[in-house]
Amino acid sequence: MKYLFRRDTFFATIAVFIFMGLIALLPLNLGVFNPFKEALKDFDFNDVAYASSLNKDKDTALDNRIVIVNIGHLNRMQIADVLETVNAGNPKVIAVDIMFDGEKDPMSDGYLLQQLKTIPNLVLAARIDWSPKNDFLQQGVFKDQNINLGYVNFVGTEKGTIREFSPVENENGQHHLSFAASIVKIADSAAYQRLIKRKKTVENIHYTRSPNRYLPIDGEQLLAGSVADNVFNNKIVLLGYISNSPYDIEDKYLTPMNEKFAGKTLPDMNGVMIHANIITMILDGSYVKKVPSWITWTLAIILTWLHISLFIDYYIDNHIWFHLVAKIAQLVSAIFFVYLGLFLFNRFTVKLDMSVTVLAIILAIDVLYFYEAFTQWMHKKFNYKTIFHTNSH
Numbered sequence: 001m002k003y004l005f006r007r008d009t010f011f012a013t014i015a016v017f018i019f020m021g022l023i024a025l026l027p028l029n030l031g032v033f034n035p036f037k038e039a040l041k042d043f044d045f046n047d048v049a050y051a052s053s054l055n056k057d058k059d060t061a062l063d064n065r066i067v068i069v070n071i072g073h074l075n076r077m078q079i080a081d082v083l084e085t086v087n088a089g090n091p092k093v094i095a096v097d098i099m100f101d102g103e104k105d106p107m108s109d110g111y112l113l114q115q116l117k118t119i120p121n122l123v124l125a126a127r128i129d130w131s132p133k134n135d136f137l138q139q140g141v142f143k144d145q146n147i148n149l150g151y152v153n154f155v156g157t158e159k160g161t162i163r164e165f166s167p168v169e170n171e172n173g174q175h176h177l178s179f180a181a182s183i184v185k186i187a188d189s190a191a192y193q194r195l196i197k198r199k200k201t202v203e204n205i206h207y208t209r210s211p212n213r214y215l216p217i218d219g220e221q222l223l224a225g226s227v228a229d230n231v232f233n234n235k236i237v238l239l240g241y242i243s244n245s246p247y248d249i250e251d252k253y254l255t256p257m258n259e260k261f262a263g264k265t266l267p268d269m270n271g272v273m274i275h276a277n278i279i280t281m282i283l284d285g286s287y288v289k290k291v292p293s294w295i296t297w298t299l300a301i302i303l304t305w306l307h308i309s310l311f312i313d314y315y316i317d318n319h320i321w322f323h324l325v326a327k328i329a330q331l332v333s334a335i336f337f338v339y340l341g342l343f344l345f346n347r348f349t350v351k352l353d354m355s356v357t358v359l360a361i362i363l364a365i366d367v368l369y370f371y372e373a374f375t376q377w378m379h380k381k382f383n384y385k386t387i388f389h390t391n392s393h
Helices: 006-024 032-043 076-088 106-117 179-187 189-197 219-223 271-284 293-317 319-348 355-382
Strands: 066-070 093-096 124-127 146-152 168-171 174-177 215-218 236-240
Touching: 006 293, 006 355, 066 219, 066 271, 076 093, 076 106, 076 219, 076 236, 093 179, 124 179, 146 174, 146 179, 174 179, 179 189, 179 236, 179 271, 189 271, 215 219, 236 271, 293 319, 293 355, 319 355
Parallel strands: 066 215, 066 236, 093 124, 093 236, 124 146
Antiparallel strands: 168 174
């Protein structure tokens, strides 16, 4: 690569990233761009590693530390009875992923609140509202200072796919724990301390189990006495809504485990199952190790520079082969870098985002044409010295 350290190679590489920056800054609100904008906004190469169609978790054992009780459409009186039955089974934690918004009838509300107060190891769902007009932490109709709270908000709901969660949110010096963090704080203090010591404002969710890798119990069957008494002993018990149909999308979200990792359609996982995956991750300490942005950008610049050098070499000295070699190099590089990212993620749970590198290499040839035209204009106008004013090609 005799053009590797030439000035034009450096400038052409810089031009690629300037062009990418300009594209990012453009207000792409025109209707013709919207499909591409929306598709790219919620795309992540690593989703391929999670896709349920690949059956990644087919050999993964059930997480028998967690039991999920499906409350379905039980009323508050029935939910109170479920809580009483579960609590009698001596669980580690009972966590209720239900927002009790608004009052119902006084009898059922009073009975439910009474049951909630009798459970010392209880975590009740709350919701964070960033609007200055409302309370920061909203906890529904049942308010008691002795009840542990955990906010159930997910990061990324506005974009579509849930890939991250926030362990702790701060408000005027007061710390509010997420639903999963609040549960683990009671169930495993050592795992909780490891989470807090990471000091991450946002954590990537390491999805290790699809819904069928957790033990589900139907609330109605529980009330009917069809569940063994010892099933809850020393377990983390989550109460929440589980859809019985793929078309029932109540409290359901898109996750990387969706069957379609690109162009997702129906939401695939209920909120309580996402919380279960987060809890599993915290208990196991199997956090996603994200490569810092400065490393990914450095890699992108170096690899684009090497590709630009190769492209210029063939463009000037072997132009007859330029298009063939350039297209093959782009295709092979794109496949290799995507595979590299997936390999690191699957084998070492390391998230290396190669999307910038792949995009830069794809754009490199077209930017090179513009750069050549610009340098020839500079050469004619200001006698700018460039390797592109040759007519050899």
